[in-house]
Amino acid sequence: MSTGADAPLLQVRGLTKHFPVRGGVFLRTVGHVHAVDDVSFDLDTGETIGLVGESGCGKSTVGKTLLRLYDPTAGRVFFEGRDIATMSRIELRQLRRDIQIIFQDPFESLNARHTVGKILEEPFLIHGLGTTVERRRRVDELLERVGLDAGAANRFPHEFSGGQRQRIGIARAIALKPRLIVCDEAVSALDVSIQSQIINLLLELQGEMRLALIFIAHDLAVVKHVSNRIAVMYLGEVVETADATDIYESPRHPYTKALISAIPVPDPTAQRDRIVLVGDVPSPIDPPQGCRFHTRCRHARDDCRERKPELTAAGDRATVACHYWRNLS
Amino acid sequence: MAALLAVEELSVGFDTEEDLVNVLDRVSFDIEAGETLGLVGESGCGKSVTALAVMGLLPKPAGRIQGGDILFRGDSLLALPRERMRAIRGNRIAMIFQEPMTALNPVQRIGRQLAETFALHEPGLSSDTVRQRSLGLLEEVGIPAPDSRLDEYPHQLSGGMRQRVMIAMALASRPDVLIADEPTTALDVTIQAQILELLRDLQRDTGMAIIFITHDLGVIAELCSRVVVMYAGRVAEQADIHPLFTRPLHPYTRGLLDSIPRLEDEPKTTLTTIPGTVPGIDDLPSGCRFVNRCPFAERRCEGEPPPLDALTAGHRVACYRWREIEADDARPHPA
Numbered sequence: 001m002s003t004g005a006d007a008p009l010l011q012v013r014g015l016t017k018h019f020p021v022r023g024g025v026f027l028r029t030v031g032h033v034h035a036v037d038d039v040s041f042d043l044d045t046g047e048t049i050g051l052v053g054e055s056g057c058g059k060s061t062v063g064k065t066l067l068r069l070y071d072p073t074a075g076r077v078f079f080e081g082r083d084i085a086t087m088s089r090i091e092l093r094q095l096r097r098d099i100q101i102i103f104q105d106p107f108e109s110l111n112a113r114h115t116v117g118k119i120l121e122e123p124f125l126i127h128g129l130g131t132t133v134e135r136r137r138r139v140d141e142l143l144e145r146v147g148l149d150a151g152a153a154n155r156f157p158h159e160f161s162g163g164q165r166q167r168i169g170i171a172r173a174i175a176l177k178p179r180l181i182v183c184d185e186a187v188s189a190l191d192v193s194i195q196s197q198i199i200n201l202l203l204e205l206q207g208e209m210r211l212a213l214i215f216i217a218h219d220l221a222v223v224k225h226v227s228n229r230i231a232v233m234y235l236g237e238v239v240e241t242a243d244a245t246d247i248y249e250s251p252r253h254p255y256t257k258a259l260i261s262a263i264p265v266p267d268p269t270a271q272r273d274r275i276v277l278v279g280d281v282p283s284p285i286d287p288p289q290g291c292r293f294h295t296r297c298r299h300a301r302d303d304c305r306e307r308k309p310e311l312t313a314a315g316d317r318a319t320v321a322c323h324y325w326r327n328l329s
Numbered sequence: 330m331a332a333l334l335a336v337e338e339l340s341v342g343f344d345t346e347e348d349l350v351n352v353l354d355r356v357s358f359d360i361e362a363g364e365t366l367g368l369v370g371e372s373g374c375g376k377s378v379t380a381l382a383v384m385g386l387l388p389k390p391a392g393r394i395q396g397g398d399i400l401f402r403g404d405s406l407l408a409l410p411r412e413r414m415r416a417i418r419g420n421r422i423a424m425i426f427q428e429p430m431t432a433l434n435p436v437q438r439i440g441r442q443l444a445e446t447f448a449l450h451e452p453g454l455s456s457d458t459v460r461q462r463s464l465g466l467l468e469e470v471g472i473p474a475p476d477s478r479l480d481e482y483p484h485q486l487s488g489g490m491r492q493r494v495m496i497a498m499a500l501a502s503r504p505d506v507l508i509a510d511e512p513t514t515a516l517d518v519t520i521q522a523q524i525l526e527l528l529r530d531l532q533r534d535t536g537m538a539i540i541f542i543t544h545d546l547g548v549i550a551e552l553c554s555r556v557v558v559m560y561a562g563r564v565a566e567q568a569d570i571h572p573l574f575t576r577p578l579h580p581y582t583r584g585l586l587d588s589i590p591r592l593e594d595e596p597k598t599t600l601t602t603i604p605g606t607v608p609g610i611d612d613l614p615s616g617c618r619f620v621n622r623c624p625f626a627e628r629r630c631e632g633e634p635p636p637l638d639a640l641t642a643g644h645r646v647a648c649y650r651w652r653e654i655e656a657d658d659a660r661p662h663p664a
Contacts, residue, residue, distance in 0.1 A: 226596070264521075
C-alpha cells in the first residue's frame with residue numbers, strides 16, 4: 001500500500017461486517033447478518049462518493065464501520081496511507097478529528113440539556129484547544145458559517161426546526177476542520193425547500209475546506225447532485241461504481257437500471273420506461289447464492305444462481321458486478 | 330350534480346394551553362369518481378389534518394372544525410346523524426396511512442383483521458365466505474401465497490406487503506373514495522413503484538377516487554390528474570397536473586419545483602432554494618403566509634390574505650401578483 005502525499009485520502013479494501021444472530025435458550029450464534037461484504041473504494045481530498053441502495057443494503061454500516069463505530073469483521077481501511085487498525089493512541093486521536101459524521105436526525109445526536117454554544121464548544125474542550133475566549137469566538141464563527149445567528153448559542157436544540165438542527169450538526173462536524181465527513185442520510189428527513197439549503201451549504205463547505213464526503217442516502221437524485229462518483233449497493237455488496245453523471249446516463253447493472261427507473265420524476269410529460277422489480281429484498285441472514293440479485297433480476301440465467309459475479313472494470317472509471325451486463329439491452 | 334366529495338372553506342383549529350390555534354384556513358377542493366387528486370406541501374402545511382377532518386378522525390378534544398363543510402354526494406358529513414356518518418366514513422370513504430404497522434394490530438393474524446373489517450361493513454357473512462373474500466382481496470392487492478399470509482402476523486411481513494394488506498383492508502368495503510396519506514413515503518423506491526402501480530390498477534378496475542397526500546412532487550406527477558398545493562394551512566395553488574408543472578404561478582409552487590434536485594442536473598451545482606423556514610403555527614403572518622420567504626412580496630401581501638383567484642375554471646392561485654408573475658415569465662420551465 002502506497003503511503004504519503006500521493007496516496008488517496010481514504011482507501012477501503014475488502015471491508016466486511018457480519019453481525020451475529022443469536023437464538024435458542026443459550027443464545028448461541030445461529031447465523032450472521034451479512035451487512036457488508038467485501039466493499040472497496042478510494043476517496044480523494046475534496047471529492048464526494050455517494051453510497052446508494054435500499055434499506056438493509058449496508059450503506060450505513062459501511063459508514064459506521066469506517067469510523068470504527070463497529071469493528072470490521074474483515075478488510076482494511078487506510079487513511080492518508082496508514083492502516084487505521086494499527087494506529088497508535090495518538091494517531092487515533094488525530095483520526096477522530098479528521099473524520100466526522102452527520103446523522104439523519106441531529107436531534108438524537110445533540111445533547112438536549114446543553115445549549116448550542118456548549119454543544120459546539122465541546123469538540124474544542126475534548127481536544128484541549130484554545131482559551132475560553134478563543135473557543136467562544138470559534139463557536140460564533142461556526143454559527144455564522146452555517147447560517148445561524150449568534151443568539152443561537154444560548155438556546156437549546158429543541159428550540160430549532162429540523163433544518164436548523166441539521167445546521168448545528170454540521171457546525172459541530174466542521175468545528176475541528178476535518179478532512180472527511182460521513183453524511184449518513186443527512187438530508188433525508190428534511191422538506192424539499194430546506195433540503196436544498198442544506199445541500200448547498202455542504203457543497204460550499206466542501207469547496208472552502210477541501211472536504212472529502214461520503215454521502216449515504218436512498219434518494220438517487222440527491223446523491224447524484226452532490227457526488228463525483230457513486231457506488232450502488234445491494235444486500236451488502238457493491239454492484240456498480242461509476243461517475244455520477246455516467247451512472248445515471250448509462251447504468252450497467254440491472255439493479256441500478258431498475259433503481260433509476262423507479263424514481264418518480266417531477267414532470268408529468270416524462271416518458272417512462274419503468275422496470276418494476278418483483279418481490280422484496282431477500283434476508284441478509286441467508287443471502288442468495290451466486291449473484292445476490294438473481295432472485296429479482298429479469299435477466300438472470302442459470303449460472304447466476306451459482307456463480308458469483310466479481311466487481312470488474314467496465315470502461316474507464318466504472319466497475320460492475322454482473323456476468324451479462326454487456327448483453328443487456 | 331353534486332361532486333362525489335367536496336371540501337368547502339374548511340377551517341380547523343387546535344386547542345393549545347393558551348388558545349385555539351388555526352391550522353387549516355378555508356381550504357376548498359372537490360373530487361369526482363375515477364380521479365386522483367394530489368394534496369402536496371411540506372411538513373405542517375395541513376395536508377394530513379385535511380384528511381383527518383374528512384375522516385372524522387381529528388384528535389379529540391383538541392382538534393375542532395371552526396368553519397366550512399365536507400360534502401359527500403351533496404350531503405354534509407358534519408350534519409349527518411351518527412349512524413349514517415359511520416356508514417360513509419370508513420366505508421364509502423376509506424383511508425390508508427404512511428406506517429401500516431401503527432394501523433395494523435400487531436398481535437392479531439392478518440386473516441382475523443380482515444375478517445373484522447368484513448364484520449363491520451357486512452355483518453352476518455359466514456366464516457367461509459369471509460375467508461374466500463379475504464383471499465380474493467389479498468390476491469387483488471398482489472400478495473403472493475395469500476393462503477398462508479392469512480395466518481401470519483403483521484411483523485412477519487415486509488413493509489411493502491404490510492402496505493398491501495392495509496390497502497386490502499381499505500378496499501374491503503369497495504369505497505368510492507380512498508384517502509392515501511403518504512402511503513409510500515416509508516418504502517424503498519422499488520417497492521414504492523410497485524405500490525403506485527397497484528393503486529393505478531385498482532383505480533382503473535374499480536373507478537374509485539383517490540386523494541393522494543404526499544410531499545413528493547415526483548409521485549404527484551406520476552399518479553395525479555389534479556393537484557392542490559398547500560402552504561401553512563392554506564391552499565396556495567390548485568391546477569390540473571400539466572399546468573401545475575409547466576405553468577406554476579404561485580411563488581411557493583415555483584420555489585418548490587425549483588428546489589428539487591433532478592437527475593438530469595449537472596452534479597455539484599448550487600440548487601435554487603426557498604430562503605427561511607415555514608412559520609410556526611403560533612407565529613403566522615396575518616396576510617399571505619408565504620410573505621416572509623417570497624421573492625415577490627410587497628406591502629399589500631402583509632395586509633389581507635390574498636384570495637384564491639381563478640385563472641381558468643381549474644387553475645386557482647392565492648397570490649396578489651400572479652398576473653405579473655405570469656406576464657414576465659420568460660423563464661423556461663421543464664415541459
